[in-house]
Amino acid sequence: MTYVVSDIHAQYELFLQLLGAIKFSDSDTLISCGDIIDKGDGSVRLLKLIKNMPNARCINGNHEYGFLKYYWGLMRESPNDFDIVLKKLREYFPGDGALLEWDTVDWLESLPYYIEEKEFLCVHAGIPLDGNGRAVAPESATREQLVYDRNFKSPQIEVKGSKCVLFGHTPTSYILPDGSSRIIAYRRREAPREGCKITDFYKIHLDTGAYISGVLGCFCIETCKAHYVKK
Numbered sequence: 001m002t003y004v005v006s007d008i009h010a011q012y013e014l015f016l017q018l019l020g021a022i023k024f025s026d027s028d029t030l031i032s033c034g035d036i037i038d039k040g041d042g043s044v045r046l047l048k049l050i051k052n053m054p055n056a057r058c059i060n061g062n063h064e065y066g067f068l069k070y071y072w073g074l075m076r077e078s079p080n081d082f083d084i085v086l087k088k089l090r091e092y093f094p095g096d097g098a099l100l101e102w103d104t105v106d107w108l109e110s111l112p113y114y115i116e117e118k119e120f121l122c123v124h125a126g127i128p129l130d131g132n133g134r135a136v137a138p139e140s141a142t143r144e145q146l147v148y149d150r151n152f153k154s155p156q157i158e159v160k161g162s163k164c165v166l167f168g169h170t171p172t173s174y175i176l177p178d179g180s181s182r183i184i185a186y187r188r189r190e191a192p193r194e195g196c197k198i199t200d201f202y203k204i205h206l207d208t209g210a211y212i213s214g215v216l217g218c219f220c221i222e223t224c225k226a227h228y229v230k231k
């Protein structure tokens with residue numbers, strides 16, 4: 001199975017709890033839509049854990065992008081002093097920054113900003129739509145558009161075309177009328193009511209606001225079911 005998660009925000013124990021709840025195994029794939037770090041105190045432990053999972057695929061969110069921009073700035077200031085740069089990068093994470101090593105920084109720098117498969121597309125915040133309401137080709141979107149998009153989350157924004165877009169970035173409790181923290185799957189008007197193919201949906205809003213709500217969810221591509229754990 002393929003499970004997609006977003007905005008874990010340094011909730012290390014809660015993430016382990018989620019892997020246990022879905023009985024995540026070597027034959028499964030995990031996709032993270034970004035914002036693994038910040039807000040909680042387990043940023044570096046979580047990065048190292050996911051980096052070492054052979055069946056995990058990750059993209060960067062605005063928080064990883066913000067960290068990388070800070071890193072690139074430090075490298076311009078002190079291009080010859082890697083020790084100073086690493087010291088400052090460790091201080092960036094007040095919780096467990098002391099555990100940060102260069103290989104994790106290099107790994108973050110190597111990550112893409114979208115994952116595109118035949119039937120779905122993973123981005124952090126959203127993707128611009130063209131005049132026909134279709135998502136533009138992700139390679140033509142800028143990093144800023146992908147990690148900071150402000151419009152895509154709106155329930156009024158419908159995506160035409162054949163792919164489902166999975167994203168996070170804004171807690172769904174800000175969108176749902178009852179303020180609850182659950183994944184929102186937007187079903188296509190033309191899709192059969194009981195269908196369970198990923199292409200029956202045009203977008204899946206994944207961010208359950210784990211660091212505020214204590215709820216972390218993921219969405220399974222094959223079953224189209226959401227799974228949750230709570231602190």
Ligand SMILES: [Mn+2]
Nearest residue numbers: 035061062169
């Ligand atoms: Mn974000």
